[in-house]
Amino acid sequence: MSVYWLCFYENKEDDRMTNDCFRLKGSVMTTFILEFSDFDSDMFKHQLKQKVDASPEFFQQSPVIIDFSKLDLQKIEIDYLDILSTCREHGLQPTAFHHHEHLDLNAIKNTNLAVIKPGSSKTEKKPTQRSLPHSSGTQAKIINKPVRSGQQIYAEGSDLIILGSVSGGAEVLADGNIHIYGSLRGRALAGVKGNNEARIFCTNNEAELVSINGHFLVSDALETQTWKQPAQFYLSNEALHVSTL
């Protein structure tokens, strides 16, 4: 089992909606994806407890998408309701199932959860997408002011450069690298469309969460190394590393 922190949904605002009391907005959101690499009910319960116990605050009320795309559902019997109740016991809020050819739609119906097909998840990336942030001439997105709590900035197809701090409760995402000339107190997610080479740099590390291509660390784990120092984050052997700058 692995838990990913991913950018899962994205499209442009639909300007044609002219409805008066609401509008449908496309947006970039981040969520946990609970991706099963194997399924065993007891093992799942045990491992989820371990993960959540490691940073209980962080997972409270987090929406989560359940993803069986790595499993052969024709061979494995899944108790959907049992998974949902285990998640809820640990404070996670299952919101949807990731699309899978062999999902048991009858069983799913009873759960009242949606089935979604993320536009660009790491499992569907194409090799050409991977190199996009590096292609010469791609203009980095530059933000000249602090990113405040509650704000979200996404650099699509490029690097993101922030001249200022990223506040606690703010979130910055990029398909490429993220450079923060200031304090990182919120969340930074680089390489969100499946770029393992992406890195995050900041001049002061007090991050809530950093993630590169879905591999993430939360502040409990971050506070030990490079805390309140200039830092960079990068992936090596499928693990997220941090070092001083």
Add this chain to the structure above:
Amino acid sequence: MAKIIVVTSGKGGVGKTTTSAAIGTGLALKGNKTVIIDFDVGLRNLDLIMGCERRVVYDFVNVLNNEANLTQTLIKDKRVENLFVLPASQTRDKDALTLEGVEKVLNELSETFDFIICDSPAGIEKGAQMALYFADEAIVVTNPEVSSVRDSDRILGILQSKSKRAEQGSEPVKEHLLLTRYNPARVEEGEMLSVTDVEEILAIPLMGVIPESEAVLKASNQGEPVIHNQDADAGKAYSDAVDRLLGETVEFRFLTAPKKGILKRLIGA
């Protein structure tokens, strides 16, 4: 043309109304024609702190609904020349305010006043957004604790994205940080954030630090804005803040805990 200043915070109970009353009074004391508007529809607090609750006849919502005109509704302060209060309705709810209505009232006030102070309700939703929408400047009231600082940060984000100035791409709302209920002794004990901590996180210019003071409670109970009490540190600190708002450079006071006198130390107090 009046300057429109919103007093806002996100978090509730941090001292917005106390500040609106003190700063509004301070501006009027310096000869500026000033009106303080209570945007906290449904709660109505400003008139109590200004000591004019018994003279409320009409309110902001009556004006918006054309049930009364501004002249009938504005309450003239008894102590200070040039100072007026536009009270909120106690009986209506927040939905009584509309952007068009508020704009019309602000435009009319703008013709005769120098400053319009908008006392925002708590939160970051519609009521707070209504109060800040037309602002030229914002006084962000913050207490030296993590949750208050976080909410101030959110309000700063909203000022930069949802105000009229932001939407029209004109010059951004000018931001001022006002730290209130500051208790230097508790800061020194590490129980509260320091001025430097808060400045570092919010990264906007500091316009004042108001110490935690019993004079504030006394002033609200008497309906007399604390800035009138120039014997109290809080009153002096608000005067300094008004001077800074008007562009003067004033040294900061009351940032450290008073040292124990030699006598007190001898007695071991």
